[in-house]
Amino acid sequence: xxxxxxxxxxxxxxxxxxxxxxxxxxxxxxxxxxxxxxxxxxxxxxxxxxxxxxxxxxxxxxxxxxxxxxxxxxxxxxxxxxxxxxxxxxxxxxxxxxxxxxxxxxxxxxxxxxxxxxxxxxxxxxxxxxxxxxxxxxxxxxxxxxxxxxxxxxxxxxxxxxxxxxxxxxxxxxxxxxxxxxxxxxxxxxxxxxxxxxxxxxxxxxxxxxxxxxxxxxxxxxxxxxxxxxxxxxxxxxxxxxxxxxxxxxxxxxxxxxxxxxxxxxxxxxxxxxxxxxxxxxxxxxxxxxxxxxxxxxxxxxxxxxxxxxxxxxxxxxxxxxxxxxxxxxxxxxxxxxxxxxxxxxxxxxxxxxxxxxxxxxxx
Numbered sequence: 001x002x003x004x005x006x007x008x009x010x011x012x013x014x015x016x017x018x019x020x021x022x023x024x025x026x027x028x029x030x031x032x033x034x035x036x037x038x039x040x041x042x043x044x045x046x047x048x049x050x051x052x053x054x055x056x057x058x059x060x061x062x063x064x065x066x067x068x069x070x071x072x073x074x075x076x077x078x079x080x081x082x083x084x085x086x087x088x089x090x091x092x093x094x095x096x097x098x099x100x101x102x103x104x105x106x107x108x109x110x111x112x113x114x115x116x117x118x119x120x121x122x123x124x125x126x127x128x129x130x131x132x133x134x135x136x137x138x139x140x141x142x143x144x145x146x147x148x149x150x151x152x153x154x155x156x157x158x159x160x161x162x163x164x165x166x167x168x169x170x171x172x173x174x175x176x177x178x179x180x181x182x183x184x185x186x187x188x189x190x191x192x193x194x195x196x197x198x199x200x201x202x203x204x205x206x207x208x209x210x211x212x213x214x215x216x217x218x219x220x221x222x223x224x225x226x227x228x229x230x231x232x233x234x235x236x237x238x239x240x241x242x243x244x245x246x247x248x249x250x251x252x253x254x255x256x257x258x259x260x261x262x263x264x265x266x267x268x269x270x271x272x273x274x275x276x277x278x279x280x281x282x283x284x285x286x287x288x289x290x291x292x293x294x295x296x297x298x299x300x301x302x303x304x305x306x307x308x309x310x311x312x313x314x315x316x317x318x319x320x321x322x323x324x325x326x327x328x329x330x331x332x333x334x335x336x337x338x339x340x341x342x343x344x345x346x347x348x349x350x351x352x353x354x355x356x357x358x359x360x361x362x363x364x
Contacts, residue, residue, distance in 0.1 A: 003088070004101040010078075011102040011291075015071040015109065019060070022067060026056050041135050054128035058249060061121045064113055065325075068106055068287045069318035072294030073311055075102065080307075085299065096358060099295050106291045110284025118280060119252035126250050149265075150175070154236050159184045161234075165198070167265075173200040173238050178207075180232060189215050193232065200238065204231040248276035256280075271339070275332040278343030279325070286325065286347035292354030293317045296361065321350040 030052035035043065043051075060067075079085045088098055152163035159182060166177035180193040196209030210227050213220040251259050256277045263270040297314035298307075325346040332342025 007098070007101040008105040011071065011075050011105050012109070014075045014078075015068065018067050018071040018074065022063070023056065023060060026059055027052055030056050030059075038135055043135065051128065051131060054124045054131065057117075057121045058125045058128075061113070061117060061249070064283070065286050065290050065322055066318060068109070069290040069294050069314065072102065072106075072291045073298050073314050076295060076298040077307070077311070080298070099292065099299075099358070102295075103288045103291050106287040107284045110287040113287075114253060114280050114283055119254065122250050122252045125247070129250065149177075152236065154234050159187075159190070161232075174198075175205075180205075191215060192220075198232075200234070200236065201231075203235075204233050206231055248273045253277065253280050271335065272333045274339050275329055275342055278339055279329060282343045282347050285344075285351065286321075289321065289347050289350035289354060290318055292351060292358065293321065296354050296357035299358075317350075317354075321346055324349075 031045075031048050034048040034051045034055075035045070038048070038051075076085075085098075150163075150165045150168050152165075154161050154163070161183070162181040163175070164179045164181075165175035168175050175198040176196070178195050178198045180191075180195075181189060182191045182193070184190045192213045192215055193207065194211050195207040197207070199206045199208075206229065208229050210225075210230050212225045212227075212230075214223055217223050248256070251273070256273060260270040260273050260277070263273065294314050297310040297317070328337065328342040328346050331337045332339050
């Protein structure tokens with residue numbers, strides 16, 4: 001037990017070191033990128049640091065499996081050079097039993113990443129997107145999905161318009177059972193428009209089956225206007241609506257199942273979010289598999305030679321599984337393969353291949 005705790009502690013410390021190294025490097029790169037990207041907006045160094053601090057966590061979270069394999073390689077190389085692996089084997093502990101501690105620690109780190117880091121990264125990603133919209137567009141165009149349908153907000157200098165629809169087409173350009181609430185520049189509610197449907201065109205919503213109320217009148221109902229069709233100006237675009245959903249990584253995993261249900265109830269496809277949800281559940285297994293891959297190539301005595309070659313093979317294996325995971329994600333999102341297969345096959349395949357290699361080296 002003492003030995004297992006010692007190995008697990010060294011592994012966790014190594015993971016933290018590698019994580020902090022990547023964090024520092026990515027912060028410097030992202031600060032420079034933010035200064036370049038928002039040079040026209042006159043962003044200051046302090047603002048660039050704040051934007052980078054909001055943007056970097058999402059990038060770090062995506063490469064967690066690569067951080068795990070680099071930390072694992074560093075751990076096993078350190079144990080090999082200090083001959084601690086030889087001592088452990090001389091004490092009668094097999095290589096597979098020795099790996100229980102780092103693999104178990106990787107599983108726990110994966111669970112921590114999914115349950116704790118995931119919501120934190122989602123929060124910082126949303127804050128970065130909001131800050132980006134304020135700097136680039138100067139106003140907010142917000143989309144949200146709830147139990148009672150789809151909500152949109154389009155901003156302009158003369159006021160805001162809140163849009164509610166019972167359901168929508170897959171790309172959000174066709175709304176059904178839609179209500180437009182227009183606010184003036186002072187924030188007061190000015191008009192209400194209800195329509196049977198609305199189609200997004202170039203710079204305007206084309207409404208059909210329309211009833212319009214001027215809410216600043218003494219009796220809005222008596223002055224209500226009914227018409228078969230009308231156009232309502234908008235600054236929304238098809239791409240803007242699609243981007244308004246954000247990425248699935250911007251939604252905390254605890255809220256993702258309900259968000260998927262609301263998205264499908266509103267008429268949108270939630271396949272991308274379903275794939276991401278399953279891949280997040282499979283992340284702990286992938287992180288443990290990365291430890292096993294690193295062990296298969298580097299858990300050997302340094303005097304055997306070819307250390308550089310073995311490290312290269314371990315890195316190639318880790319990057320290969322990482323690429324396979326991303327490729328399977330794309331196939332799953334496009335409907336080419338089932339969602340469960342896209343999410344779970346890469347980590348399962350990596351773990352089984354790594355175990356086969358370890359069994360061959362230890363007992364073959």
